[in-house]
Amino acid sequence: MLTISKGYDVKNAEYIPAGDKSISHRIAMLAAMSKGSVMIRNFSQAKDCESTLKCIEALGCRIEQKNGLVEISQGKTPEGKVLLDCGNSGTTARLIGVVASFLGIESTIVGDNSLSQRPMNRVVDPLQKFGINIKSRKGKLPIEVIPCNNLSANFNFDMEIASAQVKSAMLLAGLFNKGRLTITQPAQSRDHTEVMLKNYGVDLDVQNSYIIMEGVQIPEVSGEYEVCGDFSSAAFMIAAALVRGFELTIKRVGLNPTRVGFLDILTKMGAKIERYNVKKVDGELTGNIKVFPSKLVGVTVSKELVANAIDELPLVAVLGAFAEGTTKVIDAKELRYKESDRIKSTVTNLSKLGADIEEIGDGFTVKGITQLKGTTLNCHKDHRIIMSMAVAALGSLGETKIEDSKWVNISNSQFFEELKKMVPGSVTKA
Template identity: 40%
Template sequence: MNRLIPPSKRLIAQFSPTAAFNIPGDKSLSHRAALFSALAEGESMISNFLDSGVTHVMLTALSALDIEWTLDANTLVVHGKGLNGFTTPAEPLYCGHSATTIRLLAGAVAASGIGVTLDGSPGLRKRPMDRIIDPLRKLGVEISASNTGTAPLVLTARDPRKGLLGGTIQLSQASAQVKTCVLLAGLAAQSDLIIHEPGPSRDHSERMLKSMGVPLQINGLTIRMPQFSTPLQPLSLRLPGDISAAAFLIVAAIITPESNFIFEEVGLNPTRTGLLDVLTAMGANLDMQVTSQIAGELTGRIIARSSKLNGITVSGDLVVRMIDEFPIFAVAAACAEGETVVKDAGELRYKESDRIKALCQQLQKIGIKIRETQDGFIIQGNQHIPGGTAQSCGDHRLAMSLAVAGLASKHGVSVEGANIINQSFPAFFDLLQHTGTSL
């Protein structure tokens, strides 16, 4: 599917000066809520669950593991069977394009003790899995992969009564997916588990597991999980809106004249708000207010207005806090005054695409002056974006970023392969039209 995004002089010309949005549920939290509920004992109910292609991959895998669930009007009900409640599936579990799904499932399956093969799309088979294989083996999990350390992953069954090893795990990189994989496997450990991270990463799993009764002790970059045998408590919560999804419309408001967008009940977890901090430092007119806290997650309101931006350098720990937002950040940087430099972002080369290369190539096609570096990119700002035709490269975030760039372009942007957006944000084009944009 191709979508043409025309230029817009005033994004909300057909509406009042203020547009309000309720963003779909957070994708990272939806993944975790579904899987963690399956490991709990009893019925969990999660509202504002993200109903998308990628979350259905997780739910389909849970069905194959003999976990019952229903999803109606974005409310997910999961009938958890406890840590040892999975049934060995007849076929390999297909994880689609989702590295989150395969890495989190690996930890959960390791804890359950069943044997299973985890596989995915050709793109997923290129994603590195040694980062979870090594720590799982240290915990006593028998797991193998392809010769290149990628999927398919094969976990061998064990007697669940024997449990897994505890001990100390030093992660090789700051990664919420790897950390969560180890934490889930650690639920079956027969002694204390200690995890050391080399740097900060998203902490959704820690917050949710603590709300389910796991006695995690967190001190800086060290997590201690004491050995325990109490069943996980079921979840009953409403997920906040996805800050990574809201980011596209936040930038749309900033780079177009007279825009004033309000986002209600959006997740404001500090490990996810790096983009907001960077945009504010660039001069963006943003207001943020925490209004509630659910299952340890901060939720609140964001107001984004048209703003003049200045270039900036992004590096270090800040990169992890906005790792999914670099495609849309690049669009904002192209509209800023001066040069923007991104460093220390080499992990972007291992996303749905080589995101650095794909981002630079596709933005260049629509006239943005961007140059690839080994671990990031450099953008010359204050640009008048000509527009043109670009490809999604099978990357949902790149596709949405190109669409937003079209709003600030002279001739519009045609995005080829835009249907990939349905994997993470099916409502994206509907919400974009709510701003007054004609597609």
């Protein structure tokens, strides 16, 4: 358990985020499907990405980690059925079955208690229709995978909900399909998979609402690859700077347009934010951000921005509590299917701090400028809720104790150390 308080006053700070989780997952899985050997710089140290490395190692990959680098190459194909333990990682659980199928390895996909309660059929069902031999147990883990690496279907997949994980699973399967795969999206979701595939020479026709892939296209993932800084990690520090009113510089962070919807929301709320030194690194936009003290106002966040800010929406609720007027988030039903029901978790914990917040069917409303007061919180072992409430605690009177603070390790084991460095005196052991 840790205690969060306002700490000391800060005028300015600097932050360099660790490697991006989403990209780290994807480069590891693509490397597992390739015949090459790749050296990855700045690979995420998050527990979720560690789960992905363990899974591809179980599938026969050789993993070497040294001097902050991760090298992935092909090893010996395992004999018999393989157990793939995804820990708490939903991305791993939803994508690794395609990798196992392609490699021709019979597998059982499992996870921890939390992951075992999360829905899997939205990935399993379309993969089955596509021709992958995969099945879940009543829509949840465990998932059984029977090798099937020779697809030959012309398949049209109309996504009901914009989901980068579902889309990525289908695209990975499309790599070993002899026919045409057409994916239609209701809204744009993060496109790290498309960017990475194109970076390695895969021919994709990508428009706003659809993606077309034709024929077998297994890329050779070799040489070096650099993972940009994780924007989702940076988002918590941006929010902390806005809550406490100090200037913040963030360096070498990913600025993929489908990932930074949070910045667009903050701009609507009146935040003064600058992006500079923007360039492409291995296909991904990377650059620096400067955040200035700003007076925030409430806004409505709907479908157009939700998909590209899904992980940061609990932070929008936090900032809404410090903004003038009402902040409303709608069309965010996807939040209910994360590590916790993030709509309920966000509303419950901010309410305990004294925020005027109300849950609605697919989102929440927050009326701002109510002084928050420290209390004891339980964040349902959800790393993003823990970090969001820590930011809220920075602007609260007194001390806030977070009972399940250790679960930040799922995405950023250094979060509280980084927060304490940025705002001295803000984090202590309870």
